[in-house]
Amino acid sequence: MTRVTVLSGGVGGARFADGVVRALDADAVTVVVNTGDDLEHLGLQVCPDLDTVMYTLADLGDAERGWGLFGETWQAMEAVRRFGGPTWFNLGDRDLGTHLVRTAALRRGEPLSAITARLCGALGLRARILPMTDGACRTLIDTREHGTLAFQDWLVREHAPAVTRVRFEGSPPPAPGVLEAIAQADFVLLGPSNPYVSVDPILSIPGVREVLAEKTVVALSPIVGGRAVKGPLAEMIPALARRAASAGAIAAHYSALSGCGPDRGLLAGLVVERGDEEAVLGPAVLATSTVMRDRDDRLRLSREVLTFAADLARRGRGHA
Numbered sequence: 001m002t003r004v005t006v007l008s009g010g011v012g013g014a015r016f017a018d019g020v021v022r023a024l025d026a027d028a029v030t031v032v033v034n035t036g037d038d039l040e041h042l043g044l045q046v047c048p049d050l051d052t053v054m055y056t057l058a059d060l061g062d063a064e065r066g067w068g069l070f071g072e073t074w075q076a077m078e079a080v081r082r083f084g085g086p087t088w089f090n091l092g093d094r095d096l097g098t099h100l101v102r103t104a105a106l107r108r109g110e111p112l113s114a115i116t117a118r119l120c121g122a123l124g125l126r127a128r129i130l131p132m133t134d135g136a137c138r139t140l141i142d143t144r145e146h147g148t149l150a151f152q153d154w155l156v157r158e159h160a161p162a163v164t165r166v167r168f169e170g171s172p173p174p175a176p177g178v179l180e181a182i183a184q185a186d187f188v189l190l191g192p193s194n195p196y197v198s199v200d201p202i203l204s205i206p207g208v209r210e211v212l213a214e215k216t217v218v219a220l221s222p223i224v225g226g227r228a229v230k231g232p233l234a235e236m237i238p239a240l241a242r243r244a245a246s247a248g249a250i251a252a253h254y255s256a257l258s259g260c261g262p263d264r265g266l267l268a269g270l271v272v273e274r275g276d277e278e279a280v281l282g283p284a285v286l287a288t289s290t291v292m293r294d295r296d297d298r299l300r301l302s303r304e305v306l307t308f309a310a311d312l313a314r315r316g317r318g319h320a
């Protein structure tokens with residue numbers, strides 16, 4: 001049985017992970033999820049990327065927004081507004097149930113990984129979804145305009161002002177099972193997530209890069225034709241890497257990471273949109289149609305990526 005571990009941020013990573021889970025035996029898939037975006041809001045612990053992966057795999061997510069639940073209502077937020085509470089970050093009525101159960105369990109001392117496993121079990125998910133850590137590792141965004149902002153303040157409250165640096169506060173150990181899931185995988189896939197704020201937080205967790213250095217790692221480019229499929233990545237690349245947004249910039253970012261072996265960067269392969277391949281130096285390239293408009297696209301793309309990665313792993317393009 002092929003075992004695969006996917007590292008994921010929010011929407012793009014979750015959609016890709018959904019394809020992988022449906023292309024393979026779900027029991028063979030582990031998704032390690034960024035928790036650098038997590039926040040406490042209205043007294044509740046909210047884990048946006050974990051919830052996006054969980055809802056997407058359970059086919060309960062809102063396809064249009066990409067986050068939160070399908071068929072959501074917003075009466076609790078209306079009440080918060082009426083009473084003068086903060087409404088810049090919206091928690092739907094049904095989504096609130098997740099945050100209430102999670103927050104209560106955290107207060108009882110249950111680790112986030114155990115709570116996540118319980119929530120996933122209740123949704124009937126067979127793939128394993130692991131937070132990158134049970135500890136606190138917060139993504140901080142330095143901006144010229146507003147100084148340093150916590151991730152959701154930067155993205156949602158301030159609408160992603162220009163970034164000068166991305167940092168991770170805290171260096172907690174990986175959640176139980178994270179290093180093992182990477183070590184035991186036939187190959188590791190990085191979803192089409194923002195490298196700076198979705199994948200790098202996972203790579204910042206102690207031990208993750210070292211164990212990845214032994215594996216065949218394949219990433220999907222979140223840049224298509226010079227533009228981000230979603231979010232502010234296309235503006236972040238020129239600001240942080242001093243080059244134009246392209247699939248090549250994604251390859252260069254992962255290649256430059258330290259701690260991934262002496263002779264090459266992290267990636268054995270990069271999956272890019274057709275026409276974007278010339279920009280890529282270093283990893284082997286699969287050029288295909290990468291934009292996932294529906295569940296059929298996710299499945300087709302995942303199958304192509306799994307074949308590409310399995311071939312690289314077999315040919316020893318990883319470190320194995």
Ligand code: FO1
Pocket residue numbers: 009010011037046047048049051052067068088089090091095152155156
């Ligand atoms: N994104 C927004 O643009 N506005 C919101 O009010 C908002 C609320 C929200 C609540 C729960 C949740 O799981 C996600 C939410 N998101 C919201 C998405 C989130 O900010 C980001 O998309 C991810 O953190 C990036 O992966």
